[in-house]
Amino acid sequence: MPILVGRKTKAIVWGITGSQGSFHTQLMLEYGTKIVGGVTPGRGGQEIHGLPVFDTAREALEREKATAAMIFVPAPYAKDATLEAIAADLNPVVVITEGIPVKDEIQIMEVAKRKKTTIIGPNTPGIITPGQCKLGIMPGHIFKPGKIGLVSRSGTLTYEIAASLTNAGLGQTTCLGVGGDPVVGLSFVDVLKMFKKDAATKAIAMIGEIGGNAEERAAEYVRKTKYPKPIVAYVAGRAAPPGKRMGHAGAIITGRAGTAETKIESLRAAGVKLALKPGDIAKLIKRS
Amino acid sequence: MKLFEYEAKDIAREYGLPVPDGLVATSPAQVKEAYLKLGGPVMVKAQVLVAGRGKAGGIKAASTPDEAEQVGNGILSMTLKGEKISRVLVEKKLASKHERYVSIVVDRSSKCYTILCSTQGGVDIEGIAAEHPEQIVRHQIDPLLGLQDFESRTVAKELGYSGKQLTQVATIVSKLYRIMLDCDAELVESNPLIETESGEIIAADLRILIDDNSLFRQRKFLERAKTYEPDMTQLEIQAREKGLAYVELTGNIGIIGNGAGLVMATLDMILDYKGVPANFCDVGGGASEERIAAALQIVLSNPKVKVLLINIMGGITRCDDVARAILDIQKKMGITIPMVIRLVGTNEKEGQKILAEAKIPSLNSMEAAAAKAVQLIPRGP
Numbered sequence: 001m002p003i004l005v006g007r008k009t010k011a012i013v014w015g016i017t018g019s020q021g022s023f024h025t026q027l028m029l030e031y032g033t034k035i036v037g038g039v040t041p042g043r044g045g046q047e048i049h050g051l052p053v054f055d056t057a058r059e060a061l062e063r064e065k066a067t068a069a070m071i072f073v074p075a076p077y078a079k080d081a082t083l084e085a086i087a088a089d090l091n092p093v094v095v096i097t098e099g100i101p102v103k104d105e106i107q108i109m110e111v112a113k114r115k116k117t118t119i120i121g122p123n124t125p126g127i128i129t130p131g132q133c134k135l136g137i138m139p140g141h142i143f144k145p146g147k148i149g150l151v152s153r154s155g156t157l158t159y160e161i162a163a164s165l166t167n168a169g170l171g172q173t174t175c176l177g178v179g180g181d182p183v184v185g186l187s188f189v190d191v192l193k194m195f196k197k198d199a200a201t202k203a204i205a206m207i208g209e210i211g212g213n214a215e216e217r218a219a220e221y222v223r224k225t226k227y228p229k230p231i232v233a234y235v236a237g238r239a240a241p242p243g244k245r246m247g248h249a250g251a252i253i254t255g256r257a258g259t260a261e262t263k264i265e266s267l268r269a270a271g272v273k274l275a276l277k278p279g280d281i282a283k284l285i286k287r288s
Numbered sequence: 289m290k291l292f293e294y295e296a297k298d299i300a301r302e303y304g305l306p307v308p309d310g311l312v313a314t315s316p317a318q319v320k321e322a323y324l325k326l327g328g329p330v331m332v333k334a335q336v337l338v339a340g341r342g343k344a345g346g347i348k349a350a351s352t353p354d355e356a357e358q359v360g361n362g363i364l365s366m367t368l369k370g371e372k373i374s375r376v377l378v379e380k381k382l383a384s385k386h387e388r389y390v391s392i393v394v395d396r397s398s399k400c401y402t403i404l405c406s407t408q409g410g411v412d413i414e415g416i417a418a419e420h421p422e423q424i425v426r427h428q429i430d431p432l433l434g435l436q437d438f439e440s441r442t443v444a445k446e447l448g449y450s451g452k453q454l455t456q457v458a459t460i461v462s463k464l465y466r467i468m469l470d471c472d473a474e475l476v477e478s479n480p481l482i483e484t485e486s487g488e489i490i491a492a493d494l495r496i497l498i499d500d501n502s503l504f505r506q507r508k509f510l511e512r513a514k515t516y517e518p519d520m521t522q523l524e525i526q527a528r529e530k531g532l533a534y535v536e537l538t539g540n541i542g543i544i545g546n547g548a549g550l551v552m553a554t555l556d557m558i559l560d561y562k563g564v565p566a567n568f569c570d571v572g573g574g575a576s577e578e579r580i581a582a583a584l585q586i587v588l589s590n591p592k593v594k595v596l597l598i599n600i601m602g603g604i605t606r607c608d609d610v611a612r613a614i615l616d617i618q619k620k621m622g623i624t625i626p627m628v629i630r631l632v633g634t635n636e637k638e639g640q641k642i643l644a645e646a647k648i649p650s651l652n653s654m655e656a657a658a659a660k661a662v663q664l665i666p667r668g669p
Contacts, residue, residue: 027604076504101502102394103472109399110431139603139634154549156601160654163601163632180548182396182474209549212396239537239555239565243519247533247548247570249501250396255339255414260556276560278553279655 002129002174003149003194003201004092004118005068009133012060012090013038014081015072016048020096024072024137025049031140033133036064039084057088069093070126070135078122079104086117094135095121095179099249105183112185119185120176123248125155127176136177138162146171148285149195151188152207153180153214154248157236161207161278168282173201180248182211188218196229203230203285206272208263210237211251215263223270230288234275235263289498289513290337294377296496299471305463306490310379319360322378323353332359335375336368337519344368349381371519382490387480388447389413390461392468394475395428401468403427403435403461407448409480435465447481449489456489457481471509472502523567523586530582532569539564541661542593544583546571546600554599557655563662566593576605577613584617588625595626597661599654602633611639615646626664630657 011028015021016038026049029035037052037060044055054060069085071078071093078097085093086108093112100122112119120127126136130143138155142163148170152158155177162175173195178186188206195201208215215235222231238260240246242253253259268274273288275281291299297307311322312335323330334346341347346368350356356378366373387409395402406424408416416423425446429435437458444457460481468476475497482492503510520528527534533548537555541563545551548570555565569587571579580598587593600610610631618627629650631639636652643650651657 075501099501101472101505102474102499103469103502106394106400106431113399137604141634142603152549154547156545156547156603157549157553159547159603159633160550160553160601182394183399187397207549209552214397217397234553236549236552236556239559240552240568241535241537244535244568245500245533246535246552246568251548251552256418257414277557277655279653 002132003191003198004120004174004176005127005133005135006129007132009068009135010034010036010066011068011070011135012036012057012064012066012085013070013072014040014085016040016051017043017046017053018072021072022048025051027140028134031134033135036066039081057084057090061088066090068135071095071097073097075099075101079108082108082119083111086112086115092118092120092127094124094126095119095185096124096126096137097121098123100181102181102183105181109183109185121179121181121184123181123184124177124179125158127174129174130172142166143175144171146173147200147202148172149191149198149201149204150175150207151191151195151204152177153209153250154207154236155180157207157278161205161234161281164279164282165205165285168286170282170285173198178214180250182250184250188214189221192218192221192227192231196227201229203232203288205281205285206231206233208233208235209248209251210240210246210253210260210263211248211258213258216266219266219270219272222272230285231272232275232281232284232288233267233272234278234281235260235267289500289503289509290519291496291498292335292337292375293333293494294335294375296494297377299467299496300491300494303463303467305460305467306488307494308379308382308490308492310377313360313376313378314364314374316357316361316364319376319378320353320357323350323356326378326380329381330356331379331381332356332363333377333379334363334366334368334373335377336371336373338369338371341368346373382482382492383485384480384482384492385485386483388482389479390443390447390464390481391475391477391479392464398428400431401429401465403429403443405443405447409482413479429465434469435462437462453483453487453489460489460491467496471496472499472506473497474499523589527569527586530586532571532579532583532586534586535568536590537565537567539566540592540594540665542566542587542590542596544569544571544580544587544596544598550599550601554597554654554658557658558597558662561659561662563658563665566590577609577616580610580613581617584621584623588621588623593625594666595628595661595664596623597628597630597657599630599657600633602631602636602639604634606634607631607636607639608642611642615642628657628661628664630654
């Protein structure tokens with residue numbers, strides 16, 4: 001049994017008529033994801049990839065049954081689109097958009113919290129339950145169904161590690177990116193809780209990076225709960241200088257906080273196995 | 289984006305937030321002039337974006353016009369932690385009775401703005417947070433309601449104020465929050481917030497950090513970001529204009545990859561193989577020919593780069609397209625330094641074949657590519 005998305009997931013795509021939204025909708029459909037339509041204000045009544053486009057979420061839901069949302073719209077309009085998806089009771093809402101101002105993210109997360117909506121991202125590659133559902137921009141072919149849960153703050157590094165797991169014969173239950181921004185919806189701790197409850201997930205790969213304290217909080221959670229499943233982690237950014245943003249808005253060491261070293265130390269102290277190189281994750285999982 | 293102190297204080301004045309009287313000067317003569325205009329002992333403060341300017345000699349007092357000119361000359365000819373000082377802020381010297389700390393930050397884990405305050409001001413607040421966390425009071429702001437007046441008063445009380453000063457300080461806190469929202473700031477910090485001998489409350493120092501992602505709607509800061517950004521190198525500014533995430537580092541191995549996490553991991557691996565990366569450069573998920581070309585141009589403009597390592601995890605992008613793009617650019621730009629390419633993903637065999645025919649080593653594994661790049665660094669005199 002996967003977490004968050006599976007065979008029953010039916011999604012509506014915001015920004016389906018844009019270049020990114022249209023391209024990835026096509027790839028998601030090819031993967032077998034059930035997408036029932038899109039929302040682009042002013043383009044209602046049109047069709048794309050054989051799917052209906054609606055002006056509003058309300059109209060979309062009067063005509064189609066949907067459970068989840070994907071947001072591809074550009075940063076200036078992403079807050080509005082995400083709030084519309086939350087108001088429409090779609091859950092989870094996957095926000096691919098990069099570059100959303102943090103003020104908007106803070107408001108989105110508060111509204112989502114009050115409505116008990118799960119937000120994945122922003123600035124995420126999305127989520128995939130191999131063989132069932134892909135709500136994201138990741139290359140589907142590198143993932144295989146299996147027993148490993150994967151959670152990450154990054155995009156291509158996730159593909160790198162997923163591919164090495166797959167090559168080592170380690171398939172995955174669900175893989176998701178929590179997003180590279182300072183303020184994101186799902187956290188490592190949230191996802192670890194879900195993987196704990198999911199009987200199909202036997203071990204977890206966790207990919208962190210510099211900035212913030214999501215890894216430290218995960219470490220504390222693992223230690224306090226004596227987490228019952230093996231976790232192997234990798235933390236990127238040991239070579240990063242303080243005060244500089246390393247690509248992701250959230251990947252920044254501020255003063256003495258958020259360094260790779262403190263994250264690695266706290267995870268190790270909590271009993272998490274640390275991979276020094278991304279390629280070592282598969283080996284360490286096999287051993288555990 | 290960090291604002292200079294004088295820029296932050298200009299904003300403060302717009303909001304009626306009390307800051308010391310001050311003037312910006314770019315020459316020793318102007319410092320003297322500012323002294324005369326302000327009338328009396330002044331502080332001359334280097335306008336730099338690096339932290340710790342006080343300890344590094346970037347803030348000095350002057351009690352005569354000539355001394356002001358002298359001090360101004362000294363500071364304006366300094367370079368502070370690599371940042372050249374081209375401006376000073378000349379401010380009226382204030383006698384302070386108490387120094388306190390107040391800031392508003394983005395609380396990443398609670399997903400809200402949080403006020404941090406302490407009765408210990410003017411000092412290294414991170415040090416206090418580490419050693420005496422009980423001396424720092426935190427107050428989370430409801431993201432939908434915003435900061436309420438009673439909350440500002442509560443913060444003022446916790447800072448030790450009462451009577452008339454309680455309202456004064458509460459107003460200051462509310463104004464800091466207003467600035468935070470209106471400017472899309474990531475940080476607004478007054479350290480120290482001082483109480484003068486006569487009982488006035490003044491933000492003696494003020495730091496504001498603007499969220500780069502908000503520049504599309506913060507037009508005035510966008511213009512400022514284009515004109516100068518002293519804590520960025522020329523190449524970093526060029527890269528930003530081209531939409532590339534690029535950070536200059538100290539080594540000699542130029543690095544290009546797609547995806548922030550993947551590039552960070554590549555840098556780490558170079559360190560593990562005892563090499564030193566020259567930069568971080570992320571072309572983004574898609575890795576189009578145009579973006580790879582732009583990245584190569586920037587990375588190779590750094591004269592320290594002796595070896596180039598390109599790490600592409602082609603997800604949806606086809607590796608043969610990427611390989612052709614690299615060869616094309618190599619020819620056009622006449623790249624002569626050794627290149628190592630790691631290219632995997634869709635159509636990787638075709639991509640690697642194209643590179644092999646051009647005698648460019650291409651490898652499957654990131655580890656092997658990093659090791660090879662370090663090996664190729666020219667040794668000797």
